[in-house]
Amino acid sequence: MDTEKARQYLSSILNKNLRVYTSDGRLFWGALKCTDPPSSRDREKAAEKSDGETVKVDMTSRYLGLVVIPGEHIAKMEVEEFASQMRN
Template identity: 40%
Template sequence: MDENKAVQYLDSLIGRTLRVHATDTRIFVGTFKCTDAARNIILASTYEYRFPSPSAVRDAATGTEDPAAASAVDAQNIKVNMTSRFIGLVVVPGQHITKIELEETPRQIRAREALKK
């Protein structure tokens, strides 16, 4: 992709919701505001998501009242929610970004499909 097309593509993302994955496994979901030559990304109205800690998973696994079920933890699947918090405006350093995803709502997908027709 040449430089002009790259700039146009980045311009088209301004104001859209991005999901940015970091090297420490955190995920930031917010409105894309800008980037720079060092690949730093600024997001507004951002939520940070973290995977549950090993102790939270262990607590969920042993939180059953049935001792027989607690001993069979390895045989079952445990579901534990990610933790989240609102952090507002954030700069994600480019060196710590592992993946960027464009988050589209069902309404945005329908609008995009309608334009193709």
Template identity: 40%
Template sequence: MATMFEENGPSTHPEASSSPSQARQKLEGLLNKNMRIRMTDGRTLVGLFLCTDRDCNVILGSAQEFLKSSDTFSQGEPRVLGLAMIPGHHVISIEVEADTLEDTQGFGVNH
């Protein structure tokens, strides 16, 4: 299972009205967790969440890039990027690997 954040999703959830300190604590709880980020150009990056900023730019460590494939059965070999910065305006969705989460409460886990 994975926790997923959509571009406009968090504003519709009740926890969106939580205080800034609670939001900060949730973000800090995601540090060094594996994330899968889908981008507007069809690429998907997978790596460790290292940091973000007010503009929703994301830094991933040990990142790998997966290209959008026309063949749905094969993803091909990932390209190793290492440290990667994803501009916030290119992020479509973010999934957090559920097995790396200690507490998924408050993140709307998809079943």
């Protein structure tokens, strides 16, 4: 797919619900709000720090808010479409 077709496709799925599967096996579900060019690497240097406490809770899902997933960690993306959306 050439660059212009890729841009058009990404523009067409903005604000649609996606399921994004990552290389570590996680699934993220939510609306696509924006993309960054591949040269934008500043957020990849972020880190999460734990205070070391162990919490024993059965969490099969949780609300995360805004999530940034670097492209190299995306294994698969699926656009969630319903019959009512496909008629347009």
